[in-house]
Amino acid sequence: MLASVIVLVLGWAGTLRPVEDGASSVVVPVQYTMERLMQGINSIIEIPHDLQSMRAENAQLKDQVDQLIYQVSMLREIQIENDNLRQLLNLKEQSPDILGPNADLLFADVIGRDPSNLLRYLTIDRGSQDGIKPGMPVITPRGLVGQIDEVRPNSAKVKLLTDPSSSVTAMVQRSRATGSVQGQTGNSLVMNLLPQTEQGVAQVGDLILTSGLGGSFPRHLLIGQVTEVRQRDVDMFQEVQVQPAVDYDQLETVIVVRYFTPIGIEETPTPGVSP
């Protein structure tokens, strides 16, 4: 008791500091080692509990990852839809001379393609319930896609420009020469009925646009680019091979032109449609 009182008094007085320091230098490493050892032992003891909690946490994280993947996927879809709508807005604002001031456009998703290798059709998820009628042009911001061919209440068939029975009046942008673009089996287009001239009305690289003649399609819509010119002196007309501007195999969304102002005619609706 007396000794403890002496130690207490000496400790308070600071006399034992050197002893404390010396003891500390010996004890601390041992304490450190012991603590580590205990942590290791504790870790081993807690492994089953940790495994259980890790499993639960893992499952929870997986759920979170799944939810995040879903959210990212939804956000991407929203972004794509947003981009499409922006393109649609740009198309309407920047091209009033193409579609007319009161153009009525409708987005549609592609839900199927023709099973035959001989025909080129798309099925879209909009139909007569959405005001779609046969003959309406179908476009993308890249250019002309085709024409509505058959309509059902909630779907419609689009005859692509590359279908062998498709035909559209067109013109060479550079020379303004007009002709007829027709589909060919094998996803290509040919423009014929071009007049024969010495200079050649079409050259490789020329852009082909719709002429708007006939009123079935808006004018100045991009159709494609000339890839080959076939010119023979014995022929009355020359013919050019056209690479379509639109990649029909990759189409996911198209725009149906429910109303446009045909060339030279003010406010005349497309087949049977009112704006």
Added chain:
Amino acid sequence: MSKGTAIRVYLGPVLLLVLALLQVTMMPRLTIAHLQPDLVLATVVCWALYNGPSHGALSGFIGGLALDMVSGGPFGMHTFVMSIVGALAGFGAALLPREHFMLLPTVAVLCTLTQEGVSVWLLRAAGWPLQWGQILLPVVIPAAIINLFLTVLVYPLVGLLHRRTAPKELGW
């Protein structure tokens, strides 16, 4: 009605409808040089090889009808063409033993050529300006080769379905 027969009667048309939907949604993403493999044709051909011309024609009729519902061409074209193809494949199976290594490739190629040939004939009659010279090399012959490979892949699966649903033969 046995379980196998019931599966054939009820599941067969549903399966062909699903295949037709796959044909217009999945197969266009698997094109080779803008040509898509014909899943319905391959299935009808294989089914006909296992079951003969009448079953082949019937499956072709149902498969073709399903295709016509999702196709943009003249309605009835696929029904007509696939019925012919199914019957033809069934007759092919009668000419050569099923185990003969040349049976499957010969029938697959012949059936594709028949399918494309009759389709062109019908489409021309309906006003499509198709020229044989323009489609034979770029479409018909490559399509026959593509369908040949697809038929080889589909044949064992259809064989499995055939064995699971075939009516048991009566014996002493």
